Amino acid sequence: DTGVSQNPRHKITKRGQNVTFRCDPISEHNRLYWYRQTLGQGPEFLTYFQNEAQLEKSRLLSDRFSAERPKGSFSTLEIQRTEQGDSAMYLCASSYASQSTGELFFGEGSRLTVL
Amino acid sequence: AQKVTQAQTEISVVEKEDVTLDCVYETRDTTYYLFWYKQPPSGELVFLIRRNSFDEQNEISGRYSWNFQKSTSSFNFTITASQVVDSAVYFCALSEAEDNFNKFYFGSGTKLNVKP
Numbered sequence: 001d002t003g004v005s006q007n008p009r010h011k012i013t014k015r016g017q018n019v020t021f022r023c024d025p026i027s028e029h030n031r032l033y034w035y036r037q038t039l040g041q042g043p044e045f046l047t048y049f050q051n052e053a054q055l056e057k058s059r060l061l062s063d064r065f066s067a068e069r070p071k072g073s074f075s076t077l078e079i080q081r082t083e084q085g086d087s088a089m090y091l092c093a094s095s096y097a098s099q100s101t102g103e104l105f106f107g108e109g110s111r112l113t114v115l
Numbered sequence: 116a117q118k119v120t121q122a123q124t125e126i127s128v129v130e131k132e133d134v135t136l137d138c139v140y141e142t143r144d145t146t147y148y149l150f151w152y153k154q155p156p157s158g159e160l161v162f163l164i165r166r167n168s169f170d171e172q173n174e175i176s177g178r179y180s181w182n183f184q185k186s187t188s189s190f191n192f193t194i195t196a197s198q199v200v201d202s203a204v205y206f207c208a209l210s211e212a213e214d215n216f217n218k219f220y221f222g223s224g225t226k227l228n229v230k231p
Contacts, residue, residue, distance in 0.1 A: 031217075033219075041224050042119075042221030042224050043160070045222045046220065048217050056214075056218065083194075093160075103150070103162035104162065105123075107159065108157065108159045109158050109159070
């Protein structure tokens, strides 16, 4: 198993551009999470999927953010009209539903820099 | 309100010293889970331990030990005989029954520097 994979690892963009990040979870995991981490802070919850259903979204997730998991496998996180405040590390994690209180398996993250 | 507080921003120790990382949590749920994760310089958070609210037994795993005290809402992590490889940022996290354990609240982390 290759673990949780995220692409791209780094993205530099100009303010106002759209960006998309992809997450490939561990294959047998049906839960997928997106978190955002800014410098010196812990991860903050953004959204969560069980299979293809997006079951919860944080208040942090403005209308410019959209996440999908079309076939219950990989997920994408799109940020439209990026702002400098969107600069952060975007972390994806996955887990087993049957282990709903168990550990999260994190990817290495996608670092976004908005100029 | 911050659900998980890690007051120590950064700690530096010399190899072989013992070090304790503090974690204080806040919840109104009677059922919850507490976690510790390690984030090495490579960036990937790695699970260390999970403890549920009904189990206040302390746990030891090699050089690592955890002290869970509901009376003080604390879940502290001790590394005995620290090593350079322990250098990382350590996060304490909370998951609550109220959120169906679907959401995890992380503290701001404690950066541990272990010097040779």
